[in-house]
Amino acid sequence: MEPLVTRLRNREWRLTAQRRVIAETLAGEHVHLTADEVYERSRAVLPEVSRATVYNTLNELVGMGELLEMTHTDGRKRYDPNVEERHHHLVCVSCGRMLDVRADDPRLPEDQHHGFELLAVEVTFRARCPECVPAASTS
Amino acid sequence: MEPLVTRLRNREWRLTAQRRVIAETLAGEHVHLTADEVYERSRAVLPEVSRATVYNTLNELVGMGELLEMTHTDGRKRYDPNVEERHHHLVCVSCGRMLDVRADDPRLPEDQHHGFELLAVEVTFRARCPECVPAASTS
DNA sequence: GTCCCTGCAAACGTTTTGCACACAG
DNA sequence: CTGTGTGCAAAACGTTTGCAGGGAC
Numbered sequence: 138m139e140p141l142v143t144r145l146r147n148r149e150w151r152l153t154a155q156r157r158v159i160a161e162t163l164a165g166e167h168v169h170l171t172a173d174e175v176y177e178r179s180r181a182v183l184p185e186v187s188r189a190t191v192y193n194t195l196n197e198l199v200g201m202g203e204l205l206e207m208t209h210t211d212g213r214k215r216y217d218p219n220v221e222e223r224h225h226h227l228v229c230v231s232c233g234r235m236l237d238v239r240a241d242d243p244r245l246p247e248d249q250h251h252g253f254e255l256l257a258v259e260v261t262f263r264a265r266c267p268e269c270v271p272a273a274s275t276s
Numbered sequence: 277m278e279p280l281v282t283r284l285r286n287r288e289w290r291l292t293a294q295r296r297v298i299a300e301t302l303a304g305e306h307v308h309l310t311a312d313e314v315y316e317r318s319r320a321v322l323p324e325v326s327r328a329t330v331y332n333t334l335n336e337l338v339g340m341g342e343l344l345e346m347t348h349t350d351g352r353k354r355y356d357p358n359v360e361e362r363h364h365h366l367v368c369v370s371c372g373r374m375l376d377v378r379a380d381d382p383r384l385p386e387d388q389h390h391g392f393e394l395l396a397v398e399v400t401f402r403a404r405c406p407e408c409v410p411a412a413s414t415s
Numbered sequence: 416g417t418c419c420c421t422g423c424a425a426a427c428g429t430t431t432t433g434c435a436c437a438c439a440g
Numbered sequence: 441c442t443g444t445g446t447g448c449a450a451a452a453c454g455t456t457t458g459c460a461g462g463g464a465c
Contacts (some may be wrong), residue, residue, distance in 0.1 A: 151419065151464060187422045192455060200370045205402055208347045210428080213454060227384070227392055231339045236390055243382040245366070245401050250373055253366055253403035260399050262356075262384050264392035265341055267458075290439060292445060311430075326447045331430060351455080352429065374450095 140164070141218070143205065148201065161195045168224070168237070169207060169215040202256050202276045209235070210261070225260035232271035238262065279303070280342060281358070287340065297322045298333045307347060307363070307376070308354040341395050348374070349400075364399040370408035377401065 139147075141164045146152055153271035163170070163177045170205045171177075194230040195216055205217045210228050223242065243257050278286075280303045285291055301317045304310070307392050309317075317332040334355055335342035344356045366375045381397050 153420065153464070155421070185422080188422060189423080189456080190364065196456095202369050206349060206369070208349055208351065210345060210347055212347060212353065214351065215305075217321060220292055225334050225382075227388070227390065230341050230345070230395060236382060236392075238388040240382050240388060243364075243379050243399050245379050246376060249366070249377040249379060250401075250403075251377075252368065252406040253368065254409050254417085255373075255403045256369060257402040258399060259402065260382050260397065262392075262394060263344055263396040263398065264389075265392045267391040270393050290444065292439070300444070313429095324447080328431080328448080329446060335431095 144203065153185060155179070155190050156194055159191060160198070163204060163216065163218050169209075169217045171213050175216065187233045204232055205257055205259070207259050211235075216252070219257055223257075224261065227262045227264055228265050229266035229269055231265055234266050268269060283342065283357075293322060294325045294329050295333055297325060297335070298330060302337070302355065308348075308356045309313070310352050310354055312385060314355065334339050344396055344398070346398055350374075358396055364401065366401045366403055367407035368408055369402050370404055373405050 154192050158179045179186045198268050199206045213224045224237045227238045297318045320324045338345045344358045347353050363376045364379050366377045
């Protein structure tokens with residue numbers, strides 16, 4: 138697949154310095170960044186980037202399908218370039234600890250597609266971590 | 277399984293009128309309520325319930341594993357009693373439209389459990405809905 | 416030159432918190 | 441009676457928006 142920046146240019150996307158920096162931040166090897174982390178990293182490269190632009194750009198990229206928005210248990214949105222190796226999540230419902238895990242992607246049966254064009258699948262396993270299990274033994 | 281209120285009493289949970297109403301609201305047949313919806317419904321039954329208490333109670337129930345917190349794409353948290361029929365979600369990355377779908381749950385391989393006690397699995401299929409597909413044909 | 420993107424700061428909606436009072440145990 | 445849960449209102453948090461100026465095409 139072509140690099141992200143190239144794909145964006147081909148979509149007739151106005152390529153500004155800020156947008157390029159944001160896109161390049163996401164194209165890195167990071168796994169799932171919050172909007173604010175993207176903001177900090179982008180600003181480290183190009184100081185004249187505003188928080189608003191980061192949010193706007195992230196939303197556009199998600200709408201284009203070039204980026205996955207994965208809203209995690211912790212309430213804040215996290216973003217993931219959709220080209221990376223797939224991974225899923227295991228989170229403790231009690232303390233919020235989160236681990237990356239590997240598991241097979243579930244398949245969506247053909248009769249459940251509803252005409253949608255599938256892009257990706259996100260899986261979150263809810264669980265109680267070893268430290269939190271003892272506390273729950275009141276049954 | 278015993279009713280939710282009974283399970284809570286057995287956990288030495290201080291059972292107040294407000295908490296009972298909140299728990300009963302959730303025990304209903306609803307699928308995924310926001311905190312505010314829980315607040316409205318609880319207040320319809322017992323007017324002297326405050327928003328803060330709803331939030332506190334929901335957080336406690338999630339920590340206990342009696343309730344699943346599922347943060348959807350729309351940013352706000354939604355809550356789901358973990359006893360209901362499982363269903364998954366199909367979300368349009370462009371317009372946010374969300375449908376419930378049925379699909380097999382993915383299995384988490386034994387060597388990926390990390391000592392966690394599994395409670396549930398949440399699956400979100402990211403896609404582009406029929407109305408949003410045409411707009412994206414700029415490649 | 417035009418239109419879209421940008422930065423700033425203020426607005427927004429949701430969730431959390433501090434405090435004094437009230438009630439379950 | 442004691443300790444914990446409650447209501448209220450204000451704060452915190454992440455995100456969005458309105459507006460005037462600036463830069464990509």
